[in-house]
Amino acid sequence: MTATDGTTTRTATAHERVEVTLTVNGTPRTAFVAPRRLLSDFLRHDLELTGTHVGCEHGVCGACTVLLDGAPIRSCLAFAISVDGRELTTIEGLAADDGTLHPVQQAFRDHHGLQCGFCTPGFVMSACGFLAENPDPDEDEIREGMAGNLCRCTGYAGILDAVKQAAGDISDRATHPCEQHRVDADVANGNDREG
Amino acid sequence: MKPSAFAYHAPHSLEAALDTLAELGEDGKVLAGGQSLVPLLNMRLAAPAALVDLARIDGLDAIEVTDRDVRVDARVTHERLRTHAAATEAIPLLRQALDWVAHPVIRNRGTALGSIAHADPAGELPAVLALLGGHVELASAQERRTATADDYLVGPLESDTRPGELATAVVFPRPAPNTGSAFDELARRHGDYALAGVGVTVTLDDDRKVRRADAAFIGVGATPIQVPLTDALAGQPGDALAPDDAIDLARSTIDPEDDIHATARYRRHLAGVLLGRALQTAAARAVAGGTA
Ligand SMILES: Cc1cc2nc3c(=O)[nH]c(=O)nc-3n(C[C@H](O)[C@H](O)[C@H](O)COP(=O)(O)OP(=O)(O)OC[C@H]3O[C@@H](n4cnc5c(N)ncnc54)[C@H](O)[C@@H]3O)c2cc1C
Ligand code: FES
Ligand code: FES
Numbered sequence: 001m002t003a004t005d006g007t008t009t010r011t012a013t014a015h016e017r018v019e020v021t022l023t024v025n026g027t028p029r030t031a032f033v034a035p036r037r038l039l040s041d042f043l044r045h046d047l048e049l050t051g052t053h054v055g056c057e058h059g060v061c062g063a064c065t066v067l068l069d070g071a072p073i074r075s076c077l078a079f080a081i082s083v084d085g086r087e088l089t090t091i092e093g094l095a096a097d098d099g100t101l102h103p104v105q106q107a108f109r110d111h112h113g114l115q116c117g118f119c120t121p122g123f124v125m126s127a128c129g130f131l132a133e134n135p136d137p138d139e140d141e142i143r144e145g146m147a148g149n150l151c152r153c154t155g156y157a158g159i160l161d162a163v164k165q166a167a168g169d170i171s172d173r174a175t176h177p178c179e180q181h182r183v184d185a186d187v188a189n190g191n192d193r194e195g
Numbered sequence: 196m197k198p199s200a201f202a203y204h205a206p207h208s209l210e211a212a213l214d215t216l217a218e219l220g221e222d223g224k225v226l227a228g229g230q231s232l233v234p235l236l237n238m239r240l241a242a243p244a245a246l247v248d249l250a251r252i253d254g255l256d257a258i259e260v261t262d263r264d265v266r267v268d269a270r271v272t273h274e275r276l277r278t279h280a281a282a283t284e285a286i287p288l289l290r291q292a293l294d295w296v297a298h299p300v301i302r303n304r305g306t307a308l309g310s311i312a313h314a315d316p317a318g319e320l321p322a323v324l325a326l327l328g329g330h331v332e333l334a335s336a337q338e339r340r341t342a343t344a345d346d347y348l349v350g351p352l353e354s355d356t357r358p359g360e361l362a363t364a365v366v367f368p369r370p371a372p373n374t375g376s377a378f379d380e381l382a383r384r385h386g387d388y389a390l391a392g393v394g395v396t397v398t399l400d401d402d403r404k405v406r407r408a409d410a411a412f413i414g415v416g417a418t419p420i421q422v423p424l425t426d427a428l429a430g431q432p433g434d435a436l437a438p439d440d441a442i443d444l445a446r447s448t449i450d451p452e453d454d455i456h457a458t459a460r461y462r463r464h465l466a467g468v469l470l471g472r473a474l475q476t477a478a479a480r481a482v483a484g485g486t487a
Binding site for chain 1: 196197198199200201202203204205206207211215226229230233234236237238244245246248250251297298299300301303304384385386
């Protein structure tokens with residue numbers, strides 16, 4: 001049984017592949033996966049959206065952070081089947097089609113908030129979620145807001161400066177940072193493995 | 196690593212969940228926010244045959260505040276409780292403790308009751324449950340029962356949740372009038388599990404002298420360690436509390452162990468320092484008025 005309307009019990013046997021559909025960056029995306037499929041692997045392997053990175057796979061590093069219905073979560077700590085039917089924003093959904101960076105991305109670039117870039121998608125998504133909750137943070141709040149993500153390269157100073165700038169940019173434009181997530185972005189170029 | 200294969204059940208109602216759990220018996224494991232269970236599955240430290248996901252249950256997500264207590268259903272996340280105005284006004288200790296629980300991103304999915312069911316010895320909410328004298332409500336297809344912190348928190352990562360059972364809610368009693376509270380801890384990074392921590396409540400009498408004081412420590416034993424401090428502090432003025440006797444008492448009561456993060460000696464010292472700070476903060480809050 002694969003009903004997802006919340007009125008029917010949903011079950012799947014251990015090796016059964018069941019249909020899971022998520023709205024990813026504004027586009028409905030479907031794949032058939034076993035219950036043990038992590039959301040991070042659903043994005044990377046099934047939808048071929050490899051912008052979401054996987055570091056520790058136990059919730060500590062934050063590299064896999066995505067927005068679920070606008071709120072940041074660890075995609076390595078959720079099963080795709082558990083969030084079937086919901087909306088996700090990933091790093092691929094931020095920049096405009098013409099390549100114009102989202103204010104948070106631009107700020108990371110301006111302040112050298114990255115070196116190797118491995119941690120960056122997670123930091124950017126955490127920052128987007130954090131600024132949506134707290135558009136005008138002080139420095140302590142920024143530190144606390146970013147404390148759940150690890151970076152082995154930068155020493156963090158550039159990242160904290162970037163979040164500070166992004167907060168300013170976003171409030172200057174008087175736009176809620178969530179509204180700057182491009183829900184209409186065209187990311188439907190991966191192969192849906194239907195059927 | 197990846198989790199081993201499991202059958203998946205996402206019941207739509209509490210009754211359906213209890214029926215599924217009864218059928219599965221020992222094979223079934225409850226999945227709430229997944230913030231403790233999924234790491235264990237990914238590392239293959241746990242490999243249950245079936246998961247019963249609470250995500251699609253209609254209901255089981257209320258926070259109820261009454262004159263007596265705050266009742267929190269199984270699906271309520273840390274972050275929802277932490278930012279719930281009525282609940283944290285009734286029991287400020289909830290907010291004071293939840294501020295220390297993990298990172299915001301983890302709090303968005305992890306549930307308050309899940310952290311009690313998970314029973315990590317460094318978890319903040321099990322200590323709050325013990326300190327306030329609260330209880331957990333449990334249900335199975337056959338019966339309903341309640342369990343106090345002492346009965347429910349059995350050991351490290353071990354709660355008395357029986358096969359076929361679901362913890363449906365946790366009830367935190369409101370503190371007595373003229374009570375102040377505080378939670379303090381030390382972790383290497385804010386949001387990590389604490390090396391040691393303590394929650395305290397201090398109740399003053401009409402002359403603003405200590406009538407009652409209690410502490411519950413985390414990270415220094417198998418479960419939250421409760422230390423009644425009334426004998427050490429009774430009669431002291433709330434606005435000039437001298438915590439030395441209470442610190443000595445606590446240091447001689449707790450029995451921490453060495454691990455890779457810190458030595459037992461350091462933990463015992465740290466627990467005393469944190470207790471002193473927390474008691475003074477709580478007493479000052481009690482003087483400043485209101486409850487907790
Ligand atoms: C990086 C990181 C840092 C963290 N830091 C902290 C911290 O500082 N302090 C802290 O307290 N926690 C911390 N946590 C853990 C977090 O609080 C979890 O949310 C919590 O421990 C478990 O709640 P959950 O809803 O995610 O439960 P799950 O992970 O879904 O379940 C945990 C266990 O409880 C059982 N369970 C859950 N709900 C029920 C129920 N209703 N009935 C019966 N059994 C149930 C499950 O079967 C499982 O055994 C951290 C987690 C991570 C990943
Ligand atoms: S990969 Fe998810 S937190 Fe590290
Ligand atoms: S830029 Fe290399 S890990 Fe952060």
